[in-house]
Amino acid sequence: MSTMDICVVGLGKLGLPLAVQFAGKGHRVTGADIAPEVVRAVNEGRPPFPREAELAERLKEVVAEGLLRATTDTAEAVDGAAAVVLVVPLVTDADGVPDFSLLDSATDAVAAGLRRGVLVSYETTLPVGTTRGRWAGRLEEGSGLVAGRDFGLVFSPERVRTGRVFADLRRYPKLVGGLDARSGRQGAEFYRSVLDFDPRPDLERGNGVWDLGSAEAAEFAKLAETTYRDVNIALVNQFARFADRCGVDLAPVIDACNSQPFSHLHRPGIAVGGHCIPVYPKLYLWNDPHATVVRAARAANETVPAYAVGLLAGALGTLAGVGVRVLGAAYRGGVKETAYSGVFPLVEALREAGARPYVSDPLYEAAELAALGLPPYDGEPVEALVIQADHPEYRELAAADFPGVRVLLDGRRVTDPARWAGVRHLVLGGGG
Structure with a gap:
């Protein structure tokens, strides 16, 4: 042409x-x-x-x-x-x-x-x-x-x-x-x-x-490939909950499973965000309301931010009056976009638990966060951190960067536990 x-x-x-x-x-x-x-x-x-x-x-x-x-x-x-x-x-x-x-x-x-x-x-x-x-x-x-x-x-x-x-x-x-x-x-x-x-x-x-x-076949293909990802993530998120209950670290389990060519397990995460995975299963369900597996997976993924807050509350005893800094407003690392970001249900769950949540993100100014309805962090004392987005900047963080913090919940498994001596280091599916 x-x-x-x-x-x-x-x-x-x-x-x-x-x-x-x-x-x-x-x-x-x-x-x-x-x-x-x-x-x-x-x-x-x-x-x-x-x-x-x-x-x-x-x-x-x-x-x-x-x-x-x-x-x-x-x-x-x-x-x-x-x-x-x-x-x-x-x-x-x-x-x-x-x-x-x-x-x-x-x-x-x-x-x-x-x-x-x-x-x-x-x-x-x-x-x-x-x-x-x-x-x-x-x-x-x-x-x-x-x-x-x-x-x-x-x-x-x-x-x-x-x-x-x-x-x-x-x-x-x-x-x-x-x-x-x-x-x-x-x-x-x-x-x-x-x-x-x-x-x-x-x-x-x-x-x-x-x-x-x-x-129709092309429309179906796009919905099928993205809905698969949502269902896969829901499955590993449920595996993570079971791993926490039985004291097993899920990461080497997933690695072992994926060493066999018929297993393609994703990784658990604190939230599923963006324009695609939270939305496209709903577009599929609009035409196929009988897809019970798809509906259950979408519902399961929507509960993970609240589950993460529960882990944090268990580690601290209570979140009432506790300052918690959420790292990452974006729905994923390196992207300045908050569409369906997990930061929103996470902040809501923290507030419902009585915490004082604050949000920071290297891609957003404080005024931008406030415009999104998120309380920007401005040096307030906090006792806990939650990593919500896997920004590359977070990989080098250490306990020394956050004096006074007692617990870190790394919702994306991006930090090195060895750099967090003296701080309780939690991950989803880490075995507790």
């Missing part, structure tokens, strides 16, 4: 690296976003968010070469494009019902600028059947065109992790599923022209673009 004009709708932590990747292959890319500050930053060649490997240098280069520009006018950006890729957030409410409002608006704007022959690809993770059952009709109604005949329509899920998007784009096969066979072929051809792939001799089908045959 020759050089083409591409529109990427949604310039967030996944959409912007995609736009930069496409432009880096020599294509002319217009990124559309509803946030003027994001558009301004992109047009100035600077990332609107930190710590995405390769992004700053690559963004600056493609903007300087005139291969990438940004706009708030989605319909204008779509008009003239040969391919449109949507990476707009989809979240669920407390009952697991998806909120399609942002994607509905983006789809309507795409439809307003849609022309014959264009490929439309949704990369936002969706419930099975959404591409065909929701987006096809909405695009047709807004454009007067027929999906599969006048324009191609595919679902192609993002399979990357923030902080390492470009590396993941190279490493993992790109899954594509079309509304029909012609759309599938069009989508596969498009992604082969805009992505690079590292060799993967471990994959029977090789690394590259995999056409799964239907949009």
Whole structure:
């Protein structure tokens, strides 16, 4: 496929690296976003968010070469494009019902600028059947065109992790599923022209673009792989509770299990956060309410922050009036993002236990934490620490850094117990 004009709708932590990747292959890319500050930053060649490997240098280069520009006018950006890729957030409410409002608006704007022959690809993770059952009709109604005949329509899920998007784009096969066979072929051809792939001799089908045959199969694949992770984590979190009761350290048990090729146990952790694992099982359950294993796993993972607070209370005798400093507001290390972060239920559980919680994070200023409803740490005396996020800075911490602290609960197993002499060092599944 020759050089083409591409529109990427949604310039967030996944959409912007995609736009930069496409432009880096020599294509002319217009990124559309509803946030003027994001558009301004992109047009100035600077990332609107930190710590995405390769992004700053690559963004600056493609903007300087005139291969990438940004706009708030989605319909204008779509008009003239040969391919449109949507990476707009989809979240669920407390009952697991998806909120399609942002994607509905983006789809309507795409439809307003849609022309014959264009490929439309949704990369936002969706419930099975959404591409065909929701987006096809909405695009047709807004454009007067027929999906599969006048324009191609595919679902192609993002399979990357923030902080390492470009590396993941190279490493993992790109899954594509079309509304029909012609759309599938069009989508596969498009992604082969805009992505690079590292060799993967471990994959029977090789690394590259995999056409799964239907949009539903591609939607299902994304939900299945992320839901598996949630169920796996729930299992090891329950193993951790049993290990604490019977006095066994779970870490060497997991290592032993995983030495056999049929076992792939994850590691227990104080919380499951981010846009993916806490959300996508709910998108799956929305269509499959009979999936009792998935529902039980999601519920089990949501109880871990309170369980961790119980371990802390047991070590101190009581948490009433005790100052506790939580290290890490982010949902995982190295990423400035608090979506579904465990810090929120953790702080709530500490308060319910009578503690005085404070939060610090190397990526957040005190005012930013306060804006999130988190009490920022400002030198108050504390007797306990809880590591909630596995920031690399925490690996070198030691007891000498925290005078007066009696107990450390390392919820991510990132600290060296030898550096914490005189402080009780607790981990999930450590055997008590």
